[in-house]
Amino acid sequence: EVGEKLKQLYEPFMRSYDRTQIVSIRSSELAKYASNAMLATRISFMNEVANLCERIGADVSDVRRVMGSDKRIGTAFLFPGVGYGGSCFPKDVKALIQTAEENGYKLKVCSAVDEANQYQREIFWQKISNYFDGKLEGKKIAVWGISFKPNTDDIREAPALYIIEKLLQNGAKVSAHDPIAAFNAQKELGNSVEYVEHNYDACKDADALVIHTEWNQYRQPDFNKLKELMNSAVIFDGRNLYNPSKLKESGFEYFPFGRT
Structure with missing residues (x-):
C-alpha cells in the first residue's frame, strides 16, 4: 500500500516510463550494496588487467576498447588506475562482506575486490x-x-x-x-x-x-x-x-x- 502511494507521488515525474520497483526492505538494501560492489568489481578487475598488461607488453587501452565493444560487457567502469575511493564503493563492499560473515557465509569475490583495491x-x-x-x-x-x-x-x-x-x-x-x-x-x-x-x-x-x-x-x-x-x-x-x-x-x- 505504501509502495503504491509512493508510486503515485512520483508518477508526474516519470511520464516517459515507470522506473519504480517495489521490493522488500531486505532486497532493496542488498540491491544497493550489490550494485556498488559490482561496479567496484569492474574497476578492480580492470586494474588487475592493467597490471598484467605491464608484465606481458600489452596495452590496456586496446584491451579495454575490445572488451567494451562486446555489448554484454559495455564500456562503463572499465578504466584502470590507482583504485576507487569515496563514501560508497569502499563502504558498501565492506558492508556486503560483513553482512555475509554475520550470516555464516564468505563472499570470496567481494573480499578479493577489496584486497585488490587496497593493493592497487x-x-x-x-x-x-x-x-x-x-x-x-x-x-x-x-x-x-x-x-x-x-x-x-x-x-x-x-x-x-x-x-x-x-x-x-x-x-x-x-x-x-x-x-x-x-x-x-x-x-x-x-x-x-x-x-x-x-x-x-x-x-x-x-x-x-x-x-x-x-x-x-x-x-x-x-x-x-x-x-x-x-x-x-x-x-x-x-x-x-x-x-x-x-x-x-x-x-x-x-x-x-x-x-x-
Whole structure:
C-alpha cells in the first residue's frame, strides 16, 4: 500500500516510463550494496588487467576498447588506475562482506575486490618509490588531484591520501593542487603539505608529478611549460590521462597503468 502511494507521488515525474520497483526492505538494501560492489568489481578487475598488461607488453587501452565493444560487457567502469575511493564503493563492499560473515557465509569475490583495491594504491606507491630507489628524502613531488574523483571535494578513502602520506613518511616535500578539495585535504593532512592555487605552481622545481584525479584541467596541460618548471620531466599517472608515445617524444618519463 505504501509502495503504491509512493508510486503515485512520483508518477508526474516519470511520464516517459515507470522506473519504480517495489521490493522488500531486505532486497532493496542488498540491491544497493550489490550494485556498488559490482561496479567496484569492474574497476578492480580492470586494474588487475592493467597490471598484467605491464608484465606481458600489452596495452590496456586496446584491451579495454575490445572488451567494451562486446555489448554484454559495455564500456562503463572499465578504466584502470590507482583504485576507487569515496563514501560508497569502499563502504558498501565492506558492508556486503560483513553482512555475509554475520550470516555464516564468505563472499570470496567481494573480499578479493577489496584486497585488490587496497593493493592497487600500494602498486602505485612502489612505482614512485622504485624510481627514486627508495630515496625520497628532500625530493619535491607535485600532486595533481586529491579528491577520489573529479567534480567533488570528497576525499574519503581517496587514494591520493595514501600516496601523500607515504611520500611524507619518506621525507619528500609535497606540493599539491586540487580545484576544490584542497580545504578538506588540509583538514586531513594538516600543514605538512603545500597547497597551491594553480596546478602549474605545484610543479615548480618538482622532481616528479603524481596524478590521482582526472580533473578536466589536467587532461591537456602545456607539457613544454611543465618541462621548464620541473627539475625532472617525470610523471606518474594514476588515471592514464596521456598518450605514452607522445610524452616520450616530448622527453618525459611517463608511468601510467598498463600502457607501454
